[in-house]
Amino acid sequence: xxxxxxxxxxxxxxxxxxxxxxxxxxxxxxxxxxxxxxxxxxxxxxxxxxxxxxxxxxxxxxxxxxxxxxxxxxxxxxxxxxxxxxxxxxxxxxxxxxxxxxxxxxxxxxxxxxxxxxxxxxxxxxxxxxxxxxxxxxxxxxxxxxxxxxxxxxxxxxxxxxxxxxxxxxxxxxxxxxxxxxxxxxxxxxxxxxxxxxxxxxxxxxxxxxxxxxxxxxxxxxxxxxxxxxxxxxxxxxxxxxxxxxxxxxxxxxxxxxxxxxxxxxxxxxxxxxxxxxxxx
Numbered sequence: 513x514x515x516x517x518x519x520x521x522x523x524x525x526x527x528x529x530x531x532x533x534x535x536x537x538x539x540x541x542x543x544x545x546x547x548x549x550x551x552x553x554x555x556x557x558x559x560x561x562x563x564x565x566x567x568x569x570x571x572x573x574x575x576x577x578x579x580x581x582x583x584x585x586x587x588x589x590x591x592x593x594x595x596x597x598x599x600x601x602x603x604x605x606x607x608x609x610x611x612x613x614x615x616x617x618x619x620x621x622x623x624x625x626x627x628x629x630x631x632x633x634x635x636x637x638x639x640x641x642x643x644x645x646x647x648x649x650x651x652x653x654x655x656x657x658x659x660x661x662x663x664x665x666x667x668x669x670x671x672x673x674x675x676x677x678x679x680x681x682x683x684x685x686x687x688x689x690x691x692x693x694x695x696x697x698x699x700x701x702x703x704x705x706x707x708x709x710x711x712x713x714x715x716x717x718x719x720x721x722x723x724x725x726x727x728x729x730x731x732x733x734x735x736x737x738x739x740x741x742x743x744x745x746x747x748x749x750x751x752x753x754x755x756x757x758x759x760x761x762x763x764x765x766x767x768x769x770x771x772x773x774x775x776x777x778x779x780x781x782x783x784x785x786x787x788x789x790x791x792x793x
Contacts, residue, residue, distance in 0.1 A: 521665045521706065522637055522650060524741075525748045529635045534754025538636030538654060545643040548690035548697045551582050553632060553657030558609060561630050565607050572605060580604065585611065593695040594658060595765060595784075611656055614762035615755070632656050633754050641691045647684065652691075652698075653752065655761070659691055661752070663702040674710055677703035678722050687715040699765060700786045706742045707735060713784035725788055760787060 529535040542550045555578050559566050570577045581604055588602035601610040613631060616624040632655070639652040639662075653661035664677035681701055691697050694714050703710045703722060710722040727746060729736045735743040750756060764787040771778050 521667055521704075521742070524745075525651060525663075525665070526635060526637055528745075528748050529752060533633075533748065533752060535633045535635045535653075538634035538639075538652070540636055540638060540640045540648070543636070543639060543641070543652075543659075545641055546690065547582070547586050548641070548659060548693075549582065549586070550634075550654060550657035550659075551578070553634070553654070554582065554585065554611065555657075557611065557630065557632060557656040561613060561627050562610060565609055568607055569604060581609065584609075589696050593767065594660070594697055594699065595695065595761075595767060598655070598658070598761060611658065612758075612761070614758060628758075631754075631758060633757065642686075642689055644689075649685075653757075655758075659698050660761070661700055661702065662691070662698050663704055666703075666705045668705055668707065672705075674703045674705040674708045677705070678710060678720075681712065681715060681722075682718055682720045685715055687717060695767060695782065695784060699784055702747065704744055704747065706744060709735075709744050709747050711786065711788070713786050723788060 526537070530537055538550070542552060544551055558581065566577070569581065573580045584604040585597070585602055588597050592602075598612045599614070601608050603609070613624070613627040615628050618624075634654045636652045636654065637650065638648045639659075640646060640648045641652070641659075641662075649662045650665045651661075651663040652659050653663075664680050666672040666674060666677045681703065685692060685701075687694070692701075692715050700711055700713050701715065702725065703712075709725040711725045712720055712722045714720070724733065725747070726733060727735045735746075737743060738745065741749075751760070766785050768783050768785050770781045770783070772781060773779075
């Protein structure tokens with residue numbers, strides 16, 4: 513393949529997700545950096561899937577309903593975290609509001625399946641995420657207006673590799689930015705080039721730890737070569753594919769709390785566990 517630029521790699525990812533992955537194209541203009549959400553898409557999902565809840569809240573708040581809902585959602589994300597809110601919804605003036613619908617165990621349930629199909633996965637390239645500066649991430653993936661994945665893409669043929677993407681996350685991505693706050697918005701960050709993928713679930717500047725997210729090759733690290741695509745294409749063809757990613761969100765990501773003794777004190781450490789490919793890196 514004669515693809516020599518980071519932009520070409522981005523093109524390949526975006527094109528596949530939109531044409532075959534079940535995504536729509538997002539736009540950075542729809543993103544509010546101060547709250548790290550796409551408010552209009554959040555409201556659209558709620559109106560489409562829960563019209564009775566919307567009408568009940570609108571009867572109370574009239575033209576202020578959208579703001580009330582977004583404010584309640586932000587508060588719950590701060591307190592409970594994005595994973596719990598995605599799975600169980602949030603309360604808004606006594607009403608339970610769902611922000612995602614996961615696949616029913618019984619695929620024959622047409623009503624739940626219809627709601628599930630109203631989930632909107634969107635992908636935005638060059639997301640300007642900060643309320644303080646003009647920094648952007650190469651790719652951001654949203655579910656119903658909530659950012660869940662970021663990715664930095666590099667191309668070895670332009671002199672940069674996955675290692676440069678890791679450095680970018682460590683040096684140029686402030687963990688205190690709303691979009692990067694641990695467990696409150698994005699769940700996982702990927703460093704990607706044509707050959708390798710690494711991931712982290714928590715940005716901590718220089719302390720950020722990346723784990724390999726590769727298939728393995730010939731009993732060792734890395735990924736097998738492909739004649740038809742980049743070695744790392746499994747990431748957007750399989751892991752990020754709409755039904756696959758929603759299944760991962762519903763069942764396989766979890767928050768782990770460990771207690772360690774530091775001197776005379778016990779310190780709790782939270783970490784987000786994102787399922788990885790079994791490999792030997």
